[in-house]
Amino acid sequence: MILRQIMRVVHPLRPVTLQKNILAGINGSDSYSTEIKDSVPQEEPTKKNISKAMKAYLERAKEHEDFMQKQREEFQIGKRHLANMMGEDPETFTQDDIDHAIEYLFPSGLYEKKARPLMKPPEEVFPQRKAAEFDESGRPYHFLFYTGKPNYYQVLHDISHHLIELNKFEDSMIRKKIQPDPNLALDLSGYQWIDKESLEEKLVETIGDKDYEYFINCFVRLTAVPYAYKIKDFIFEYTEPLLNQVQTYDAVKPHIDSDGKQFITVYECPRKAARGDVTIRFPGTGKITINNQGITYFEDVQSREQLLFPLIFTDMLNKVDIECNVSGGGPSGQAGALRWGIAWGLRSFVDQDIIEKMRIAGLLTKDYRTRERKKPGQWGARRKFTWKKR
Amino acid sequence: MLKRISKTSFINLRSICLSASHRQQQLEQENAPKKLREEVLLHPDYFKVHNLFTVKDLFDARVHFGHRDGSLDERMLPYIYGSRLGHIIFDLDKTAEYLRKALNVTAHIAYRDGVIIFFQRGAQNAYLVEKTAKECGEFAHTRFWRGGIFTNATKQFGCVTRLPDLCIFFNTLNNVLIQHTAVRDAAKMLIATIGIVDSNCNPNLITYPVPGNDDSPASMELYCKLFKAAIFRGKEKRKEHIEQNIYLV
Structure with missing residues (x-):
């Protein structure tokens, strides 16, 4: 509409005809002005104009708000039902309680967490809508909107x-x-x-x-x-x-025992099926005790080397005493578990540079690999039975 | 220059007419807003954009330089003065006429709260154009034109969208050969266009073509300055009239 009206804008380059029109308007012979009066619809100056774009947006926003309101009510009712089912007070039933209840009532073995059943407030389930990018007259806010x-x-x-x-x-x-x-x-x-x-x-x-x-x-x-x-x-x-994933946990401050020695205990050191705990005392003489035996607890050299490697690496051999308890698994698993425990505990007695070197050497990384189960219909985890076509 | 003199004498005439209409307005108080609208629309140059620049300014900003004469588009022939050392030279008297017409339309659209969008392809002047648009409170598009921004706006923006009321092209070509698609799309959607057309452009789809140099930074700065001033004049007048409660939509 603006355009149509602007088309009537007088061209400054045609002065003669225009003068005539203006004079005609003033004299009251008025053919030109009455024509404008007819073609341009009269509107109240106080009436607020809302553009089509804004109207459509408001409609959509209202629809969305109604939908969300309905969802919110449904969520509240569902929450109360769930609380009653679990025999708890619906008024004090929190989101954590809901999660536990869902996990209990609908146990799911699905690996993908997103695929498991869930019950969350509708604000978290349905994506946020973009707010209007323009004002009531439809004029966008951002100068690069188009x-x-x-x-x-x-x-x-x-x-x-x-x-x-x-x-x-x-x-x-x-x-x-x-x-x-x-x-x-x-x-x-x-x-x-x-x-x-x-x-x-x-x-x-x-x-x-x-x-x-x-x-x-x-x-x-x-x-x-x-x-x-x-x-x-x-x-x-x-x-x-660049190194955002490199995040070594801060080493714990060592405790002091009754003899005045510093000591640190690392519990639950895992490797394969073995689990152990390691206590490191500083200062020490290099005494190693494993399940109340010496290093001879491990019969093979490789396992003993595994055990000593973090001590040699950090140059702490003969400077600390080590006491370990380990069970489960075989010798190499047990040795690996203790190796990790010793390395993890030694962080409290060495400086930051050496910790960084230990991290790079892979001493601080847990090895989570475990034995893969045997499958029926085949020889082992992966190996198939011998099979000849004919 | 002769034309300019005739115009100034015309302005005197107009001021007489204005005072006459003023007297009549005092008589008819209740019809004041309507009369005002007629006055704004009928006035040949209500926002006085004619005094924004002179032909000398255009010359100083090197607006008269066209491209080499081999690249001349025949549709530009009416606007050129001649050729010098193998380059087209524009007739700046004609350019001034067309530019005033374009500035007048711009000021009117700004006065009616129209959405104005600036177009410009090419990295050299894009920042200047975007800056101008930002300062005016208007819009700019200086990047690759995804087809359908005008013709398929509801899909592109995901909702009903108000399209611009005026497109101002600081150059109408994407590169030396292809016309900006927005020229065609604006014509399809009946959006008025103002375009600086150089000697190798096609002015036919532009509503208010302005023949002139479209790539030297000096002339681009001049155009930006002029259009900005015209928009400000329109907006100021609008504000003034809204404050006096006589602006009528």
């Missing part, structure tokens, strides 16, 4: 903004003959750009592979600028630490 990916292109816009600002700054510094401080230079080692999935999550938009590539290229270009450290905060918003 690109379809406003948040993504906003980031690109910000990058070019920073690039231009930094270039200006660099020029001014060159004019003043000042070099960028090499100590402040942006160091991105140990960081990587956030991956596509987290970027999508951050932007709440789906982006293509090419878009992601473009995004990375833009950031690489931005970080190459000498004064990039000035916008560190902006850049680090889109990076993540």
